[in-house]
Amino acid sequence: MYDYERLEQYAEKISTKIGFQPRVGLVLGTGLGEMAEKMTVVYEQAFTDFSGFPVSTVEGHVGHFLFGYFEDVPVVCMQGRVHYYEGYSMEDVVLPIRFMAIMGVESIILTNAAGGINKDFNVGDIMVITDHISSFVPNPLIGKNVDNLGIRFPDMSNIYDKQMREAFVTVAKQNGIPVREGVYIQFTGPSFESPAEIKMAAALGADAVGMSTACEAIAARHAKVKVCGLSYISNAAAGLSDKELSHEDVRWASKFGAESVEKMLRGYFRSIKQ
Numbered sequence: 609m610y611d612y613e614r615l616e617q618y619a620e621k622i623s624t625k626i627g628f629q630p631r632v633g634l635v636l637g638t639g640l641g642e643m644a645e646k647m648t649v650v651y652e653q654a655f656t657d658f659s660g661f662p663v664s665t666v667e668g669h670v671g672h673f674l675f676g677y678f679e680d681v682p683v684v685c686m687q688g689r690v691h692y693y694e695g696y697s698m699e700d701v702v703l704p705i706r707f708m709a710i711m712g713v714e715s716i717i718l719t720n721a722a723g724g725i726n727k728d729f730n731v732g733d734i735m736v737i738t739d740h741i742s743s744f745v746p747n748p749l750i751g752k753n754v755d756n757l758g759i760r761f762p763d764m765s766n767i768y769d770k771q772m773r774e775a776f777v778t779v780a781k782q783n784g785i786p787v788r789e790g791v792y793i794q795f796t797g798p799s800f801e802s803p804a805e806i807k808m809a810a811a812l813g814a815d816a817v818g819m820s821t822a823c824e825a826i827a828a829r830h831a832k833v834k835v836c837g838l839s840y841i842s843n844a845a846a847g848l849s850d851k852e853l854s855h856e857d858v859r860w861a862s863k864f865g866a867e868s869v870e871k872m873l874r875g876y877f878r879s880i881k882q
Contacts, residue, residue: 610660610703612710612754618658619710626651626675630684632880633708633833634873637689637720637820638666638859640840640866643873644687649676655690655704662690662700673704679877684708691820692745693797702748702827706757709831715772716828717876718837719869721858722816723801723845725809726790731844733786734868735816736773737837741793741809742822749830758830767825772836772876779875785868790815792839794822803847817845838872840865 623629628650636643655661655671664671666688674685686708692701708716722735729735753760773789780787793809795801797819801809809817816839825835842858842865843851851857 609752610699612706612756614659615703615707616710619707622651622653622675623711628682629712630675630682630708631714632681632683632877633705633713633716634678634683634685635689635716635718635824636685636687637718640719640721640869643866643870644674644685646870647674647676647678647683647685649674651675662696662703664688664690665694666691679874680881681877684711684713689820689824691797692823693819698746698748698823699751702824705824705827706754706831709757709828709833713833715769715834715836717873718821718824718835720818720821720837720839721842721865722792722818722839723843723853724815724841724848725793725806725817725845726788726815727848729788729815729841730786731841732865732868733788733841734780734865734872735788735790735792735839735841736776737768737792737821737839738773738789739768739791740822740825740837741791741812741814742826744793744795745823748823748827758832762830764826764829767829767835769834769836772834775876775879776836776838776872779872779879783871783875785871788815792821792837793817795819800853801846806845806847816841838869840869
């Protein structure tokens with residue numbers, strides 16, 4: 609089990625360096641990392657600078673914390689994430705989320721590239737996540753409970769904050785961005801899902817599929833941090849098109865979606881700016 613006292617010490621040390629408390633945590637997923645360049649960065653810390661911290665091994669996931677401002681709102685941004693399929697324990701996968709919670713963020717915005725399961729969805733749509741299915745990956749709260757973060761049996765009735773969801777949908781519509789709402793399902797990866805698995809996911813009520821996010825949302829809610837999730841629909845899920853799936857194609861498509869996600873983020877941050 610990770611030494612959370614050490615994590616608290618890291619947070620305290622960084623707080624003295626940046627001179628402010630981040631209000632929002634932002635996780636930039638596949639193909640979206642370049643949006644970090646649009647921030648006003650005050651301080652940068654690599655995951656490798658934390659003893660025993662997981663380090664991203666996936667191309668396109670830099671693995672840095674950026675502390676600064678987005679539309680004058682104080683934020684801590686994860687430029688890239690770590691995934692369960694990289695061989696880390698699920699506790700390690702959510703360590704960055706728990707670190708942001710220890711830093712004192714009020715809310716966390718999770719972004720990802722996802723495969724569209726809902727046949728009404730189109731590549732290029734942004735799906736605001738209303739709920740998720742995480743039954744196919746280990747729960748990140750398994751093991752000894754970290755009492756200073758949250759209770760042993762946290763409620764997950766409302767994982768994705770309704771007020772945040774509504775704000776993002778409003779911003780998208782104001783900017784003419786194709787926006788959907790739906791359920792996200794997380795599989796382990798790293799292989800893409802089979803057509804039969806996608807049929808199963810659709811039968812369970814999933815609208816989009818990916819290899820991250822749901823576990824992070826659970827960890828955030830355990831720490832009583834509000835959560836919102838945005839999925840860029842980068843491709844049709846397996847069996848729904850004739851095209852063979854590849855990570856490079858997902859990254860390429862997501863770069864085109866970064867502009868829409870950035871507009872939504874800017875609009876949201878402007879709406880909460882005090």
